[in-house]
Amino acid sequence: MTMLARDLPLPADWDRSGLPAWTYHSVALLELEKRKLFRTHWQLAGHVSDVPAAGDFFTVDIADDRALVARGDDGVVRAFHNLCRHRGSRVTAERRGHCQRAFVCPFHGWTYNLDGTLRGAAQPQSFGALDRSKYGLKPIGLEIWMGFIFIRFENGPQPAVAQLMAHFAEELACYRLEAVVPAGAPSETVLPVNWKSVRDVDNEGYHVAMAHPALQDLYGATYFDQPYVNGVSRSEGRYATNRGRLWSVRAYVGLSSGPLWLAEDKRRLWSYFGLFPNAVLAVTPESVQFYQEFPLAVDRTLIRGAVYRRPDETRSDRLARYLAQRIDRETYKEDIQLSVWSNESMKSCGFDGFHLSDLERGVRSHHDHLRAVLPVMRLEKQPKETEVAALNEKMLQPAGAHTVT
Ligand code: FES
Secondary structure, X not given: OOOOHHHOOOOOOOOOOXXXXXXXXXXXXXXXXXXHHHOOOOEEEEEHHHOOOOOEEEEEEEOOEEEEEEEOOOOOXXXXXXXXXXXXXXXXXXXXXXOOOEEEOOOOOOEXXXXXXXXXXXXXXXXXXXXXXXXXXXXXXXXXXXXXXXXXXXXXXXXXXXXXXXXHHHHHHOOOHHHOEXXXXXXXXXXXXXXXXXXXXXXXXXXXXXXXXXXXXXHHHHOEEEEEEOOEEEEEEEOOOOOOOOHHHHHHHHHOOOOOOOOHHHOOEEEEEEEOXXXXXXXXXXXXXXXXXXXXXXXXXXXXXXXXXXXXXXXXXXXXXXXXXXXXXXXXXXXHHHHHHHHHHOOOOOOOOOOOOHHHHHHHHHHHHHHHHOHHHXXXXXXXXXXXXXXXXXXXXXXXXXXXX
């Protein structure tokens, strides 16, 4: 079993610096991040309950790529590029919906079966001999783990999701995540910051005591982070029945206990499971949610998330979930401001980089994971934009095969 960082000894002289500021505003680096991170790492797309019936589908845009996830007539959930094989139009522009029999491309009308095979082209005689078997929707990698759908546009350095998340399987099994259902429509918000500034804030709990009154009131000093090891991280906060200075926290604690079948040690626990590079699965006694960041530009990030509930939710569970989401919304607003301020500083001549606390190892471990994939991020001085990709390739070569200063 993978040891997470809380279990590992902390060297007294660990490097407390973070990524250099240029990595937050380099267009050339962002292009590498899109190709080497977002295209090749597993992305949490949704849950099987988002597509309960044959013909149900949803779409998600991830950096430069677009995915269409659909359940076929045979009950199988598949993922494709949302990209028509004729000239690349979106096969559907909807975020989610139900397709009765076939997807019809809105550009010229090519039609695709629910399993992605090409049913037919409009005016097929105009293509000469068209081999339909060669023009189905392009499939992309998909894995279902505990009911959640993970997709990947290209194979990359990560193993299967089940292997990646194996450390958490036993802990999460008791939540019956396979059975949850959507608690509402997924959310999408655009923030005016680099995606890493959002993740930096979310990757540590050092700021909770100062910046998040409601979270501090809820679980206070019990909160701790286990930073990223082998692509996953974990954090948790526990609360007692007598907590709650704020009315919303007091009301939540009074209502929240989880279902009777939930293990006793999970009934007063909020836990967060990080998946490198950009996603978190957050579990409470009443609900489970995920949130993630996708870069739109060096200074624009799409935050996407969704909340799921148990199908047998009681009235008091629903109220508790509402109150938990209220606490989350406040926390999210506070985090946005922190992300903006942190991101702004990256362009200031006064910024000398991070000096991280022991309680911020989550930030450092995420940066270490980034540097393992994109070693050019180790360069303190910004390279020329035209040289970023080549330098990165050189730095990926075995030691001694090159010299970079
Ligand atoms: Fe889809 Fe032409 S691009 S039918």
